[in-house]
Amino acid sequence: MVKFLSQEWAEQAKKKVLTELDKAKDLKNMNATLLNVIQNIPPDNKTIYYYIKFTEGNLDELITGTDESLKQKQADFIVTGDYTTFIQINNGQMSSAMALLKNRVKMTGNKMKALTITKPIDTYNNCVKGVPTEY
């Protein structure tokens, strides 16, 4: 078991995606950068940044941390929400698209482009869900 959003979790998640997902079939050769801003993490309500970068369907980067410099990363999409929501997304209770629909997360970025990556991001989340995680 690794702690959700920890360094170890990030490493395991990246390894899993790189080994299990097909760049073309599963990740649709997507080019996208996404910064998740995960707020209100107990016990002291800190914020963790969770950044991913895909080039031609390859997961180039998966970084998590509290370092403010992560916040400066250029991202096509910034998704902001509560820790509880990201737990639901990570354990498969709710897709990120549904979280958006339910106003649980806010997203900035080009909505039309977001539409093109909805499916591959969902596939990505479903894969990452397989990392044995504690919250």
Added chain:
Amino acid sequence: MKLLEVLETTRREPHCGLCKIDFLGTNVCSAGKKHGFVAYWPEGRMELARAFAEKEVEPTEALRDIVNSCNMCGICDRQCYFVTQRRPTQAQQALQEYLNTLPPQALKPTPEDDIVKGLRAIVGDEYATNDPVIIASYQRSIIKQKSKGKYYIVMPKTTQEIVAIVNLANTHKIPYLPRGNGTFFGVALQTLLAEPATIEQGIIIDMWRMKDLEVDPESITATIGPGVTSFELQKAAHVHKLRANVAEAESCVIANAQNLGIVTTWSNTYGWGTDNFIDAEYIDSTGTIQHLSDKDIPNPYAAEQGLLSLSLIPSVIVTKLTLKLHQILPDEEAIFIPFNNLPDALDFAHELARRNIGVSLAVLSRKYLTEFISPTHEIAEDFNYIAEKYLNLNYIVDVICDSHSKKIVEDLAPVSFGKEMIKSLILGSSKLSSMKDSSLLKMIGEEEDPLKTVFAGPMRKHFEKGLASSPKELVKDMDKDLQDFFEKLYSKPEMTDPIWLHNYRILPCRMERKHMWMYRGGYMPGDKKTILKVVDALEQPAKQYGIEGAFGFLSYLERGKLCHLEYDYYYDHTDPDARHRVNKAIVESWRQQFAIKGVTPLEFICSKGLHRKEHIIYPLLPGLSKEELEHFEELIETLFGGEDTW
């Protein structure tokens, strides 16, 4: 009466919520009025009788209290029979009998937890609960049936209390969701929209107690709280000879304004969305109170467009709204122009819209006309059959205007009729139904233009006479014990007055008499070509999946430049297969609608009522390309899973 004996009725409970307003002058359920929670109202008793019959909830002490709070006065039977032909006292009797079978030790109190303690500290002990029985009464009208989530119900009285509730929810990191009268939920929760429209756990904020209502005749405005229904606001406005632009009677005006922007036949003159109001007070997700008129807030009117803009959950809780009211003209009259086809009806109505004729202007379908004005569903079905088969009456342009405009409409109209004929049709609907396939109707049907024959020609007198309309005749087929009441009721002038009925909108929930329906349609340019394409895009999926689909109504905005169209899918929501098919038809109709230039499907307007239509509708969406439609399929699959899971 056993729970299972009334299950057929209780499963069909549509949660129209009309029992909460005094729309027939009977007063309302005293238990509901005293306690407030849905469980104590007739709609809640129906839901509870179903939930117990289907073993979805265990009894608690609250059950005894709910059952004992009813004095069997029968007000609910009158109200409910008028709208949906149901008898909530049967559900109450079944609950009573069920309660009698339980040993006293079976009724346990519900232990408090920290959250309910917190809520009670905010609103008082009697207005917050975590009792599973009370919670179960909110199923299918904000909570998904069989949901396993942990819920709380709270009924605040003030804005400050809601702020405290939002803060409490944020502290405990649980979601919350406001409920007006639950009628939107009642419709959406039967479909694949259930998931995005509701919360899987958390705090339900029932707005019923927030009934502040003040009319300012000087500024011709009203300021209301979120518990005020359309009927209540209209009544208060009417005292000052003013009119509110509101939708069906039971909807809470604020919920409706926030949710769909208030779509009415009056939109022709009074507008839609932000046209309707002056200011709103709301609470954001951090618990901060804001006003639309605050100068330092980000632009509150800008709205997302397109596929990813679907959002069925409000982003703020509206706690106060100042609405525009409108002066009523002293010489308003109703005039109806019947048509046998939609293109002709659209041409006629559009011409009126362009010329700014008609304070209220709409194209109504045969289905709406017959269902709304018939006292029972069976009569409505016969009337519908007769209108189609013999009268050629398929659409009606429905106008309320001043006497000058009326003359113009009469000049332009091939055939028209007024309030006397509507009165005859309402009071004669039962007789008309008995004339099904009669020689008189056959004779009319053989005429070259039956509409002219009936509504303008020499047969008009015979037709009206044949209807023998009277309240006594009308109530003949109703339940015996209710006939006296209904005879008196239908003798009241307002029950047959089309202007009153347009103002107070007490009839639309008759659509829910037989079973459920689902709104379809949306906003689009007002040209006939687009409208007909959209009707086709809605009709085809209904046919493809074996759903009964019917045009509902169309109203224009901005002198016919834009319009709102409602088309409905009717289906048996108690049949899993029908639900499956309706879901498929919904998705297919989105797909088809989005491919048409300038069309925004109705669901994509949800939660945008406080935004400007200019931001929602313009720039007109180009119509999705093939590639974008493929992404749409992926989005749907991501959101709702594969077709077989809907």
